[in-house]
Amino acid sequence: MHIPDNYLSPATCGTLIAAMAPIWTVAGIKVKAQIKRHHETLPMLGIAASLAFLIMMFNLPIPGGTTAHAVGGTLLAVLIGPWAACLALTVTLLLQALLFGDGGILAFGANALNMAVIMPFVGYACYRLGQKLHHEKLGLAIGAYVGINTAALVAGIELGLQPLLAHTASGAPLYCPYGLNVAVPAMLTAHLLIAGWVEVAFTLLVFQFVKKVAPTNLYQVPARTNQRPWIALLLGLAALSPLGLLASNTAWGEWDATELKQRLVQQHVSTSAPRGMVHGFHFQALFSNYDIAGLPISMGYILSALTAVLIFLLLIRGLQHETNTINH
Amino acid sequence: MKPTPSTTNLPEWLSNPTTSPSRPSKVNFWQRNQRHLRGLLNHLAQPTPIVTDQRWHITPQIKLIRLLALVILIALINNVVLLWGLALLLGSQLLWLPPQQLRQFMSHWLVSIGIAAIFVLPSYWLAGPATLGFFIFKTSLMLANAQYYRFTTSVQDLLTGLKALHCPDIFIMTLAIALTYLRMLGQHLLLTMEALELRTVAPTKHPYRLIGALFGNLYLKSYTYALELYAAMEARGFNGHYSRGIASSNHWRDYLALSPALVAWMLFIFWGR
Amino acid sequence: MLLLKLVNICYDYPNTCGLDQLSLDIHAGEFVCLMGPNGSGKSTLLRILSGLASPTTGDYQFDGQAITATYLADAQRRQQLHQRIGMVFQNTDVQLFNTSVAEEIAFGPRQLGLASAVIEQRVTDCLELTDCQDLRDRIPYQLSGGEKKRVALASVLALNPEVLLLDEPLNGLTIAAQQQMLTLLQRLQASGKTIIMASHNYQQVQAVAERFIIFNSTHQIDADLARADLNQQPDRQAQLMTL
Numbered sequence: 001m002h003i004p005d006n007y008l009s010p011a012t013c014g015t016l017i018a019a020m021a022p023i024w025t026v027a028g029i030k031v032k033a034q035i036k037r038h039h040e041t042l043p044m045l046g047i048a049a050s051l052a053f054l055i056m057m058f059n060l061p062i063p064g065g066t067t068a069h070a071v072g073g074t075l076l077a078v079l080i081g082p083w084a085a086c087l088a089l090t091v092t093l094l095l096q097a098l099l100f101g102d103g104g105i106l107a108f109g110a111n112a113l114n115m116a117v118i119m120p121f122v123g124y125a126c127y128r129l130g131q132k133l134h135h136e137k138l139g140l141a142i143g144a145y146v147g148i149n150t151a152a153l154v155a156g157i158e159l160g161l162q163p164l165l166a167h168t169a170s171g172a173p174l175y176c177p178y179g180l181n182v183a184v185p186a187m188l189t190a191h192l193l194i195a196g197w198v199e200v201a202f203t204l205l206v207f208q209f210v211k212k213v214a215p216t217n218l219y220q221v222p223a224r225t226n227q228r229p230w231i232a233l234l235l236g237l238a239a240l241s242p243l244g245l246l247a248s249n250t251a252w253g254e255w256d257a258t259e260l261k262q263r264l265v266q267q268h269v270s271t272s273a274p275r276g277m278v279h280g281f282h283f284q285a286l287f288s289n290y291d292i293a294g295l296p297i298s299m300g301y302i303l304s305a306l307t308a309v310l311i312f313l314l315l316i317r318g319l320q321h322e323t324n325t326i327n328h
Numbered sequence: 329m330k331p332t333p334s335t336t337n338l339p340e341w342l343s344n345p346t347t348s349p350s351r352p353s354k355v356n357f358w359q360r361n362q363r364h365l366r367g368l369l370n371h372l373a374q375p376t377p378i379v380t381d382q383r384w385h386i387t388p389q390i391k392l393i394r395l396l397a398l399v400i401l402i403a404l405i406n407n408v409v410l411l412w413g414l415a416l417l418l419g420s421q422l423l424w425l426p427p428q429q430l431r432q433f434m435s436h437w438l439v440s441i442g443i444a445a446i447f448v449l450p451s452y453w454l455a456g457p458a459t460l461g462f463f464i465f466k467t468s469l470m471l472a473n474a475q476y477y478r479f480t481t482s483v484q485d486l487l488t489g490l491k492a493l494h495c496p497d498i499f500i501m502t503l504a505i506a507l508t509y510l511r512m513l514g515q516h517l518l519l520t521m522e523a524l525e526l527r528t529v530a531p532t533k534h535p536y537r538l539i540g541a542l543f544g545n546l547y548l549k550s551y552t553y554a555l556e557l558y559a560a561m562e563a564r565g566f567n568g569h570y571s572r573g574i575a576s577s578n579h580w581r582d583y584l585a586l587s588p589a590l591v592a593w594m595l596f597i598f599w600g601r
Numbered sequence: 602m603l604l605l606k607l608v609n610i611c612y613d614y615p616n617t618c619g620l621d622q623l624s625l626d627i628h629a630g631e632f633v634c635l636m637g638p639n640g641s642g643k644s645t646l647l648r649i650l651s652g653l654a655s656p657t658t659g660d661y662q663f664d665g666q667a668i669t670a671t672y673l674a675d676a677q678r679r680q681q682l683h684q685r686i687g688m689v690f691q692n693t694d695v696q697l698f699n700t701s702v703a704e705e706i707a708f709g710p711r712q713l714g715l716a717s718a719v720i721e722q723r724v725t726d727c728l729e730l731t732d733c734q735d736l737r738d739r740i741p742y743q744l745s746g747g748e749k750k751r752v753a754l755a756s757v758l759a760l761n762p763e764v765l766l767l768d769e770p771l772n773g774l775t776i777a778a779q780q781q782m783l784t785l786l787q788r789l790q791a792s793g794k795t796i797i798m799a800s801h802n803y804q805q806v807q808a809v810a811e812r813f814i815i816f817n818s819t820h821q822i823d824a825d826l827a828r829a830d831l832n833q834q835p836d837r838q839a840q841l842m843t844l
Binding site: 006010039040041043044045047048051053057058059061067092095101104106172174175176178182201202204205206208209210214217 | 458466475477502505517548550554
């Protein structure tokens with residue numbers, strides 16, 4: 001599920017990293033509270049990150065002789081808590097991107113959103129729901145399945161939006177060449193049919209083992225939760241959402257929904273007769289068409305990134321003050 | 329006291345040889361995983377020697393900034409001439425790699441391009457050869473830059489760079505712990521698989537149950553490691569701040585090293601469109 | 602009967618040497634103790650004997666059959682070798698992965714396709730031999746270090762191997778448990794098993810092992826002596842005491 005570089009437009013990457021910033025901030029605050037209760041959570045973040053790395057590189061056999069691998073997002077959320085899992089998986093993804101070339105450097109925000117946020121939180125929510133209804137294992141199984149598939153769906157949408165968001169004047173896609181009609185089904189089929197079930201089996205069996213052997217080592221839900229970080233997360237996301245529009249506005253903001261649809265149709269019509277075939281392969285002429293991006297998009301990108309960073313810093317500043325007053 | 333041997337009460341089955349059943353075995357995924365894990369552990373134990381040119385030594389944070397600046401730039405640019413220039417820039421940097429490393433670089437790079445290209449090849453029928461060629465060109469350029477960074481930066485440099493760029497302490501500490509324990513947990517996982525193999529005397533019917541036990545144990549081991557590590561951290565007076573020596577302050581060489589990326593950015597902004 | 606034969610074995614780790622030009626014959630029914638400083642190659646030799654690692658150069662024969670990387674590539678042959686050669690790891694944490702001690706011991710015999718009554722008998726016998734009866738329903742993960750050692754030995758014994766390889770089996774055991782373990786090993790030897798154990802504590806194994814293979818820090822065999830011969834060399838004995 002790791003999205004490599006150049007499949008997502010820089011605007012999308014920037015937006016997703018900006019969207020991740022408040023989530024990481026809140027996760028940091030939540031985990032600090034968890035560390036106060038269980039000191040070992042601090043080193044556990046790093047160790048869990050390496051555990052996730054090993055889970056992702058372990059080949060599991062699937063019928064038919066091939067292999068797949070689990071991601072372990074839901075499992076980690078249940079084992080060390082969803083916020084800690086979010087941070088640990090983020091570190092894993094960063095390691096993979098920077099040191100092992102697995103997943104893109106710019107696409108890091110997108111990969112983190114899919115695998116370090118959506119997957120553990122969706123999975124954990126299902127697990128908690130199941131726990132409340134006294135069907136813990138069922139909840140976990142559903143959580144693992146729904147979690148990985150939601151993440152795959154979001155990844156499919158991220159990829160599938162690219163031809164709409166970034167293309168040349170003639171409609172040739174600049175980044176991921178597949179539209180929603182290809183990317184989403186492709187991602188979902190693979191995960192609904194195979195990867196999802198692998199994830200379920202893996203998650204359930206490891207959970208069952210730990211539950212039986214050392215039930216106290218599972219994440220214990222704190223008795224009373226502080227609602228403030230949630231509110232902060234929502235506020236942060238709300239503050240950043242217009243930035244997402246700003247970042248991608250220059251590419252497609254002037255169209256409304258129906259025009260967008262027309263664009264999509266037009267794009268796929270043009271596919272039946274690619275320019276390369278019609279006009280022959282003329283190097284200079286071909287590539288001169290790609291010069292649509294320029295000053296406005298880059299400046300907008302920089303400005304939005306700077307604004308996001310500033311808001312992010314302000315948010316940390318504000319929250320720091322609050323947590324300090326709570327402590328004293 | 330010398331123990332006295334006696335066979336009187338040894339069970340009978342222990343004194344007679346046991347014959348193991350001969351059943352055909354299927355493809356063994358345990359072996360494959362052991363091989364992958366050994367590869368990873370070898371890589372971690374003996375990373376590719378990092379090229380450090382003393383004359384052109386630049387600080388880790390500048391390296392990181394240069395990487396990000398170049399990758400973002402390549403993603404943004406749609407002008408072939410500029411991209412070409414960046415490719416030449418990177419190519420000339422590669423000239424300074426020792427031959428052995430250059431070969432390694434090339435093989436890793438070609439493999440990663442191959443993997444990235446597999447997914448995009450079907451789009452040939454969707455968007456034509458020009459789009460496909462352009463996409464693969466840009467992707468390979470980005471991959472080459474990332475690969476060059478990996479080849480010229482040690483793990484320690486990465487951590488120092490992140491620290492110098494004011495990354496939160498908790499994050500850097502987590503990253504450092506993750507790197508250290510990746511090796512220890514990997515070693516533990518490998519030994520467990522070997523122990524499992526030694527006691528596997530016939531094809532296993534339900535490998536998944538064993539995998540559950542394997543990773544369940546690995547999680548419990550990581551939990552033990554975490555407890556030990558925290559105790560050790562506390563014993564050494566850990567106060568929640570992770571400090572790491574920051575390399576010498578920025579030097580003119582650092583700006584010189586950044587200058588090609590900056591020039592490319594300028595060209596992109598004022599001329600690229 | 603010549604059971605294990607090593608000729609000019611070298612084993613190289615990625616950046617260090619593990620074993621250097623090692624030749625060795627071990628007969629069925631011997632009780633051999635590998636001694637030497639840490640990192641001198643004892644564990645590496647045990648890994649080669651068990652079939653977990655293949656020597657870089659040199660020949661290894663088990664019961665007349667050359668054990669090469671190609672031979673081990675076949676899963677069925679590998680499994681047959683593992684049935685005949687059992688190994689207790691130094692770090693027994695990695696060896697115990699079931700949810701109860703009884704399950705742990707039954708893991709091997711169950712694969713052999715034995716009847717459940719036979720398996721049950723083996724479990725009971727192994728628990729009794731290693732003095733673990735009271736641990737039967739405990740969870741291996743929660744046991745103490747010494748208990749884990751005993752359970753690991755029991756789980757290997759349940760497969761009834763001809764050769765028992767033990768890597769530092771006495772570490773973490775109380776004095777009484779050490780005596781018990783050594784007595785058991787002697788009994789197993791008397792019933793025809795070949796015992797090869799690595800240790801760096803000469804005092805513990807002095808009375809039980811019959812042959813001492815002493816490694817030096819350059820990964821070579823320094824001396825290969827029967828107990829009676831070693832007893833004639835007080836200098837060497839004194840040197841072994843300081844390992």
